[in-house]
Amino acid sequence: MIISMKKHASKKDIEHVMQKFKDAGLQIHESIGENYNVFGIVGDTSCIDIDQIEANPYVEHVQRIAAPYKLANRMFHPQDTIVDVNGIHIGGKKPIVVIGGPCSVESEEMIERIAYKVKEAGACMLRGGAYKPRTSPYAFQGMGTQGILAMEKAGKKTGLPIVSELMSADKLDEFIEHVDVIQIGARNMQNFDLLKAVGKTKKPILLKRGLANTIEEWIMAAEYILSEGNPNVIFCERGIRTFEPYTRNTLDLSVIPIIKEKTHLPIIIDPSHATGDWKLVESASLAAIAAGADGLIIEVHDDPENAMSDGVQSLLPEKFDALVEKGRKIAHVLGRDLL
Amino acid sequence: MIISMKKHASKKDIEHVMQKFKDAGLQIHESIGENYNVFGIVGDTSCIDIDQIEANPYVEHVQRIAAPYKLANRMFHPQDTIVDVNGIHIGGKKPIVVIGGPCSVESEEMIERIAYKVKEAGACMLRGGAYKPRTSPYAFQGMGTQGILAMEKAGKKTGLPIVSELMSADKLDEFIEHVDVIQIGARNMQNFDLLKAVGKTKKPILLKRGLANTIEEWIMAAEYILSEGNPNVIFCERGIRTFEPYTRNTLDLSVIPIIKEKTHLPIIIDPSHATGDWKLVESASLAAIAAGADGLIIEVHDDPENAMSDGVQSLLPEKFDALVEKGRKIAHVLGRDLL
Amino acid sequence: MIISMKKHASKKDIEHVMQKFKDAGLQIHESIGENYNVFGIVGDTSCIDIDQIEANPYVEHVQRIAAPYKLANRMFHPQDTIVDVNGIHIGGKKPIVVIGGPCSVESEEMIERIAYKVKEAGACMLRGGAYKPRTSPYAFQGMGTQGILAMEKAGKKTGLPIVSELMSADKLDEFIEHVDVIQIGARNMQNFDLLKAVGKTKKPILLKRGLANTIEEWIMAAEYILSEGNPNVIFCERGIRTFEPYTRNTLDLSVIPIIKEKTHLPIIIDPSHATGDWKLVESASLAAIAAGADGLIIEVHDDPENAMSDGVQSLLPEKFDALVEKGRKIAHVLGRDLL
Amino acid sequence: MIISMKKHASKKDIEHVMQKFKDAGLQIHESIGENYNVFGIVGDTSCIDIDQIEANPYVEHVQRIAAPYKLANRMFHPQDTIVDVNGIHIGGKKPIVVIGGPCSVESEEMIERIAYKVKEAGACMLRGGAYKPRTSPYAFQGMGTQGILAMEKAGKKTGLPIVSELMSADKLDEFIEHVDVIQIGARNMQNFDLLKAVGKTKKPILLKRGLANTIEEWIMAAEYILSEGNPNVIFCERGIRTFEPYTRNTLDLSVIPIIKEKTHLPIIIDPSHATGDWKLVESASLAAIAAGADGLIIEVHDDPENAMSDGVQSLLPEKFDALVEKGRKIAHVLGRDLL
Incomplete structure (x- = not known):
């Protein structure tokens, strides 16, 4: 200093x-x-x-010359952290993981049906929201516990680990019991009580970057989780807010080499929220792999126009399938595989 | 539509x-x-x-042609909402309120001492943080319950209602019992579970604008509180995040006439967090009053360089006093008073 | 409407x-x-x-429902525009072009030396600045006419067409005579008199996106050039200004599919200015190719720490060489080649 | 350093x-x-x-510890610079100046008519554009030389000095002869050749802040003018680009105390471009005066809906009049007058 x-x-x-x-x-x-x-x-x-x-x-x-974070700092932890999700390894030189699924769980039947489709298309994990952070109190708020249980069932049937967003610490026990990866959403990136709560578990935590948070603030949010004893943090970039109205957010892929230089933790990309438009998802996904991402989390729906949320940014399963195929070839160019 | x-x-x-x-x-x-x-x-x-x-x-x-909010919409509620805080009225053409106090409560003695000083200088409410949202897990996190009780005591002694930030719904009962105005911080503006929780009370809620949230998103956050049955929402602008590195945030005073046109709710300004520099606080405060704000919330500390947080943006009580005097004269130009 | x-x-x-x-x-x-x-x-x-x-x-x-641009609009010009630079074709499904060279021309010897190096490494055009837009009046402002002549010489010797930035219409004749592609810099994207001036030539124009300009404003800047009669516009994204301090700018790769959907013009990426850090250039370059860019323009210097400008973001020739090799393989995945 | x-x-x-x-x-x-x-x-x-x-x-x-500017630096020039425009003094503790007039000169008759109206309402200078930077090549580009001559005539008749925007150095002689204050627009703030050109004159230069330029870059632009020998620079803040869609730009009033601390030059505010909505102009203008501005430049039109540009942000003369009255009273509170 x-x-x-x-x-x-x-x-x-x-x-x-x-x-x-x-x-x-x-x-x-x-x-x-x-x-x-x-x-x-x-x-x-x-x-x-x-x-x-x-x-x-x-x-x-x-x-400040030295970084304000210690546990996340690669300087003091040179080897890559590999996060283990039921045997799927994320980070390091491990194969790139692709997580697919709908924005919201809409019914037991629906999440199971889509789970099979994303699995077939090459996803190795299932995403889905049961508690939904919506701008409007009048918008669909998610199925809650029923949604979590429906996802768990779909996950077990297909063998896919499940990722879902936790919005409040009072549901933590439910997530510990039924969910494989706990997502902290962009709007809660600096909900420090929630970070401390998930830091006390050993669950893998998918930590989304806040709408307008700097890379340093994001790493500090990870440091909150790490400092409570949970080393299993996966960063997830989902676009930041800028002046550009055309896209929902602006995807900042420079974070990939930066996070990998500054920290030892894995980082994946969410091209669906970053762009807000399914037509832009493939381009962003391939770019993310080429930039060095450890994974992708993509919204997939087989009936986007009747989706209860985010239909406009959801890929049809067949488009998702094509994307995975191209992504795999790009991964090979970089000497990695795609799980 | x-x-x-x-x-x-x-x-x-x-x-x-x-x-x-x-x-x-x-x-x-x-x-x-x-x-x-x-x-x-x-x-x-x-x-x-x-x-x-x-x-x-x-x-x-x-x-969309019609606004997505109903309860906050002035179209359906043309008269100004006046929020009553223990007999102090905020909003409408009522006198402008000035809230002063330290960033953090540091001890019982300290909050009492500063409470008397801000009261003398013209503040009509006392601010102070007991639960602190800090970027770093290694920074002072606030005194917690002890801080709330110390504030309550200082408030009772001086007769000043107290304002403090609630970070998590599990402390809501404590706040209902001991705090007069519950602040929702910028980082929690879209913590929807927290909004719903405070919406179930009748307490006045000071709703800060998020770092990078649009005016519409901010009004929708108020709509969450209103739609749960609590009509006592006070907006608080505290600067937004931009590319400019010189100030901590960029204070957006245009929100004052906009919020007053679109909604019927009061709006106050926090020049301390907006600028991040005590030398800029007076200029921003007077501008806020001239722009039509219903109040100010200002950080005051009598020993800024030993403050446990935000010392650099805290005013000394004598500077706060001078500011209040000038602010009163500007209020008079606009046909209002300063409480 | x-x-x-x-x-x-x-x-x-x-x-x-x-x-x-x-x-x-x-x-x-x-x-x-x-x-x-x-x-x-x-x-x-x-x-x-x-x-x-x-x-x-x-x-x-x-x-507005219909876009405010006509000549750039793909709706009225469905086929891709291919810009011809001395026989090198940019756009459509043509091979991806890589342009390399120093930020500034520093001497006749230097630009010739680097021209040979970038050619060897796979560049098909040479970049270099002779008129430099510098934030400080005390910083090196470029060699001017001598720099342009030195570039022309280096270009002729190596057979590489040259790209250089025009800052003022009064040098236009010099550029028409000696330069192959005229660059309009980010700071001049809305210098409408300059746009009109280059619109009156038939030279290929590399139109950089402004620091904080929307995609629509950028297309409207192209429309200025097109409406004067020059159809040879190449868009160049070089990062936009955001709140993030770690990178010089934030590279917005979503513009690639958007520009290709909305217009018929080619688009290339400048990863050097976008990131401001040579360590981030390879990741950004590969991402750009994967996202569908028609080309890259990259700063290369063989002695970055003695470069007269932008040394910190310049690649050494050997790193540039490695990047081109990987880029070619990614181009193949997308069914394209790299020139 | x-x-x-x-x-x-x-x-x-x-x-x-x-x-x-x-x-x-x-x-x-x-x-x-x-x-x-x-x-x-x-x-x-x-x-x-x-x-x-x-x-x-x-x-x-x-x-860097020391600022990168010297001539603009208050450290080396502690006393305020007062810019003299035909006997009107701007800066220091001098009375606050109000500049009014239409966005564009539309005819000789029109500019004269409005000149009388703004003079009556309390303006001490006349603004008007003859060369207009328009996003679209199909929008009205201004009357050019005829507009400048019409303004000069209106200025002479009313005794008001005139302010107009210079877009290109090739019109500099025209401006030196006919215009009192040369405006450099936001889009040209880093058009360094233009800055150097006006730096070679002795004319007062109104230097608008760029859309997304930092305070330091803005001061460096002034330094370009100063370093060529012209000491008569007046800063003009007109809002910066942010994510907020409701206003055209976000007015950053913190620049007033900052510019006054860092430099010795005067600073005025343009609330019309900052807000883009006449309904917000009064609030922003009064705030600017309260924040310490040395002047205001406001768009006024007596038939906004037929204005050839920026009608939506133009005040009617009677509203301008009311604003000036309130502004004067706020100036008095700060111990200043309004010219």
Whole structure:
């Protein structure tokens, strides 16, 4: 951490600031120039609160050099983390996983029918929402517990592990019992109580990036989960909010090499929410694989125009099938396979 | 609602789409041109899911004309809602309220001391956080229940109603018992389970705008609370996330006349989080009053550089005092007072 | 175009608005409901100014259905435009082109040396800046005419067509004489006088997307060029500005399928400016090819740390070479080649 | 400037980087820690190109401490710059100026008529566009030279100095002869050749902030003008592009105190383009004055629905009049007047 003190800071003002670092057992390196007094603070500064230091009126600027996260940091954990979902391995150089399924579970029959279709098309996990975060209180809010149980049944019949979104910690026991991968949605990426709750389990957690959260904030959200003892975090990019109205969000694929450089955790891509338009999903999916993603999570529905949510971004099973085939070939170019 | 069907849509395709509207008891007005077939759907369309219609491959475009919210809509509730907080009235042409206090409650002594200072300087309510949403799991997370009880005590001694952030529904009973205004933070603006929970109470709810949420999404979040039966919603703008790195957020004051046109609910401004820098708080506060805000919520601390959070954006009590004085004069120009 | 008139608009008010459309020879379809009066305007509305209509106090909302561009519109020009650069064809199902070279031409010797290196590595065109748009007036502004002549020489020796940025119409003759593809930079995307000027030539124009311009604005910029008589426009996405500080810009690859659906023009990707970091360039390049791009334009330098500009995002020739090899294999998966 | 070198950088690698600073006559202060080697570079670093340093593979991070601008920097020019427009003084504690007029000059008669109306309502300068940057090539592009001459005439008759936008350097002589304040539009904020051209004159330059430009980039654009010898720069904020669709742009009033702290130049606000809706203009204008602006530039039209551009955001003269009255009272609260 580097602190620049204002030119007119007195020796006493400076000492006052530095005392806090000394108290924290950190080393201080001084570099006094004509216009600025600069101090390098050496040691584990991840617990230092930058805001607090900047509140001092004699401090010009504080710059963190070391990342504010430790457990997610590749520097201290060089090997890739491989998350195991009922024997399916995500991360590292492992085969790329494709997760398919509807936005919402609409009935027991429907989720089973689509589960078979996505499995046939090459998916190795089943997605589906039973608790739905909807902008409008008047929109379909999901089937709740019945949806979770229907997914579990469809998962067991097809042999596909299931992924579903948890919106509130009071349903955590239900998810621990019936769901294989717990999804934290974009809107809850900084719902810190929910992050702490899932951090206390050992379940694989699919952590979506928030609508307008930086990569660093996203890694810090993972750090919340890791610091409670759960190492099984899978990042999921789903597009960020920008000024562009044509797409629902703007898919930021640069996060793939960045997350892999900064952290040791796997990262997958959700092209359905990123684009909001099924016609753009194949292009985005192939790009994600080429960019180095560890997996894809794609909305598939066999009757999109009657889907209870997100029909416009859902692929028909046959289109999903074609996408998986092309994706596999791109994976091969990168020396990976597609599960 | 206006639906444009694609040029090559057959009569049957069109009928298929229109049947849904007929089933919902809506009227349909047809306008068939050379290149497009346009249909106006008349009636209460707030429950119609646009996404679902757009999923139909023959639909070119859907445009909502009526707003998707009803209870918050000024069209159906022309008079201003006045929220009553222990006899302090917020909204309408009522005097502008100023809420002051520290970011975090740090001790019983500290919150009491600052409560007296902000009261003296002209605040009519006390803010303070006991449960803190922090980016880092290693940062101070707040005093919890002890903080709430300390605030309650300081509030009773000074006669100031208290405002504090609720992060999780499992603390709702504590807030109902001890807190006067429940704040929903920016990161939880679309935590729909939390919105539903506070909607079941009658407490005044301070609903902050999310980091990157549109005005319409924000009103829909209020609609969640209203639709559960709680009419006491106060909007609070605290800046949105943009590309500009100099300020913590970009304060969007245009929301004041927009919220007042579209809804009947009061709106206040948080210049502290919006700017992230105490030196910018006075300018933003006076601008907010001039723009028509019903109130301000400002971070005040008497020892910012030792504050446990947000010191850099906290005003000293004497600066807060000067701000209140100027703000009062601007309120007078607009024909309002400052409580 | 669809116009919603306010509920309380009188018959006379409505007629007043509609008269303008009648005068323009457009057909009007009426749909009068309980709360809204909706009118469909049919015919060529691309010259109608939406702002002007919305200025009428009785107009609630105007929605354009037809795109505001004609010449760029695939609807009226279904076949792909192939831009011919000295025999190299860009667009359609043609082989993907790779353009390489330094950010700035630094000397005659340097540009020739790098030209040979990028050619060897598989580039089929040479990029290089002689007029440089720099944020700071104190930064290197480019070699100017000497740089253009040096590029031309290097291009002739290696047989590579050259691409360079034109910043001001007063240098247009120089570019027409010496440069093969004229680049319009992101900062000049809406420099309409410059667009009109290059529209009067027949030179291929590489039109970069502006920092914060929507896809529609970008196509309208192309429309400026096309409407002056020059059909040879190549779109180039180079990342947009978002809140994320880690990358220089956020690369928006969704534009590839969108531009190809909406227009008939080719589109290439600039992963160097998009990411601002050479370590991210390969991932972004492969993703661009997988997403369907018609080409790449990549910064290459053999001594990045002494480059006079953009060293940090320049690839070493050997890394560029490896990238081209992988890119070719991905192109094959999509049934294309890499030139 | 502070440079962090990577942990594994050898002594020779470090010396290689530092040699450049020594060659530039800068002093180097070393601070070597366990994980990082930090160097403070002291002296005038405004000409150092950060990108070039970061291109070195052993450099971890470069942080500029001193601002990259000199002539605009208040540190080296503590007193306020007052720009003189035919005897009207802008900046410092001088009275706030209000500039009014139509978006476009539509005829000699029209600009004269509106000039009298805005003068009567309290404007001290006249705005009007003769060269219009329009998104569409099919939209009205302005009257050109005839418009400039008509404005000049209206200005002379009413005694109001005139402000108009210059889009291309080839019209500079015309503007020098006939226009009082040359406006550089948002889309041309980084048209560096245009900035250099107006920098060679002594005319007051109204420099609008670009759609998505940071405050630092904006100051650097001013620095281009200043460094060519023209000290008469007036900043003009007109809203930035964000994700919010309701307003045309998002007005960022925090720039007022920031520009005043960082630079010595005046700053005015354009609430018309910022909001894009006349109903929001008064609120934004009063907020701007309360925030400390040195002036306002407002679109006024007496027949908005027949305006050839921007009618929807133009105020009627009577509304403009009312706004000026309220603005004056708010100026008084801040101890200023309104010219």
